[in-house]
Amino acid sequence: MALNNQAAWFHKTNEKLQIGPAEVGKPGAGEILIKNHAVAIAPVDWKIQDGAFPLTGLPRVLGNDVAGEIVEVGENVSGFSKGQRVLGHAIGLVTGRPEQGAFQNFTVVPAIAVSPIPDKLSYEEASVLPLAISTAADGLFHKDKLGLATPGHKEENSGKAILIWGGSSSVGTAAIQLAVAAGLKVFATASKKNFELVKELGASEVFDHASPSVVGDLTAALQKYTLAGAYDAIGSRDSQLNSAQVLVQLGGGTLAVVIPPIADIPATVNAKAVFALAILLQDKEVGEAIYRDFLPAALESGQIKPAPKAEVVGHGLEYIQPAIDALRPGVSAKKLVVTL
Template sequence: MAETNQAAWLKEAKQNFVIGPAEIGKPAKDEVLVRNHAIAINPVDHAQQSGIFPPGPLPRILGNDIAGEIIDVGEGVTQFRKGDRVLGHCTALNTDEAKHGGFQEYTVVPTVGCAAIPEDMKYEDACVLPLAISTAALGLFHKEQLGLRLPQAEQREPLTGDTEAVLIWGGSSSVGSAAIQLAVAAGYAVVTTSSPRNYILCKSLGANEVFDRASLSIVGDLTSAMQRYKFAGAFDAISTRDTQLNVAQVLAQLGGGRIALTLPVTPDIPATVDARMIYAAFILSQDKALGKEIYGDFLPAALKNGRIKPAPKSDVVGHGVEHIQAAVDKLRAGVSGSKVVVTL
């Protein structure tokens, strides 16, 4: 058992991380302790550091995405053993506990957000997935979001009758890449948007049609494309005011419908459109049944047979917790079709 654990602490809002020791957390019931080998950076991390999103009680350890090796298991854990290679969605946003933050060498992760990864999958690739998968899964499958049928790891039979399609705005983002893959694995066609340089990425994940998000004709392009399918729902992975209004206009022209959002609902959404925000950590607390379906039943097999690929590609900026600040700064400056990662 390891004796030291270094962490990137957020001690004060709007300040850089301070590297220092942290206790190695003890896994409680239905939790595992992971020796992190790679962590990914997410927009909420820089939003918490800069105070755009309330950071919660300080000092604290931020970070939502990890991949590594299980070191210890808590009471009631039978599905994982010491030595298992896993990816994990960390739950510090729910609990405010230091042991649950991702930006350290050892993190305690709830089993409901933990999935075994294949032997040949690198940790730096696997860690790009968890938060994006949780967000996309809630938006697509939670009953009060789009409520779509669940994904299957095995190839589905070709659908009969009208092909149903999901509109996913922002297919090259982390959340959008996960949403494309999950929707395809659930048997839906996908119409999406990105910058032209990321069309290949979106297509490689299974999108049927990709449109330039900056085109002046984007609302008409998406409306025409979606009219070729039966409408199943819309997912706005970006959810700025502009993207919400664009997606809402498409839906209004299709006769109305529901949009799952990653940020709060903007005013002026047309009355026929029902827009609802996702909160990803929900899958680790309120909707554990969906968490189990996705992390326990679907992901291990889907990662093994390639139905779910680590995407977008990882961009490793350094090795060691002392590189986390530079990694967060890099994400803050903007990324396109990549995920900023630190190996440990």
């Protein structure tokens, strides 16, 4: 039976997404076609719509996070089959290929960015993970960023601690869980109301990022450990300067940050910009170590939990624009999701 696809098209900066027909992508070598049952919204979606990242090749299909079932497997792909329930990190943002965006009924995703999900995980829960997992993994494990050993080699991180600033964010919750799985002791920040969540995900200690003594408190807590570095999952000027200041107090180190680092980072801090897609397109060893070798069993066992909580905004492509609009002012410890 012929498949029928519709997409929420991005035509122009400062214009609403428009729903219209789209071709069903044909998965090439190393690719998988997924029928999306849930897609998640990320800050980059409203940033693009507001013109912060001018894109060429419009119209495009935005969106990074998909969860659904496999419709077709391309050549040179092993370990996946038609009908399988999966999550995937859509890479259309970089390739510009409309069939690789998330905000449509069918998406072509590279197999390196796909993991099977257990039956106990709903599609909406699974859809909160891919972009956050890739972003966290790039900062933690990419050889040019914090360069830590992946969970399969966790003994190499033994005895080390890491600071994760913004532990209740989407990226922060993934970074905490991956760092803990990789054998690190995690010291995180969050608002007080989110302390419990951050602890449940495995952080050893949580600090209120709004407290005037947060830098001193973190420094005191971390000084008895070998510091692996810091991960700023927020990227504001304050979060970068505060994370950097903790590193300075402890003798310097590497700071992975989710946006390009500010210019006045102290000299003893080696600040590195994270790029989620780097582990899927460049340092593929990390992508494979996470999506192929770690995530399937970690999701099955509950070692990696879907976090933060999915909030379903609506069912159908027409809810993607309202979901983007709802994310623009910011959320606390939740991920906005649209089911399809």
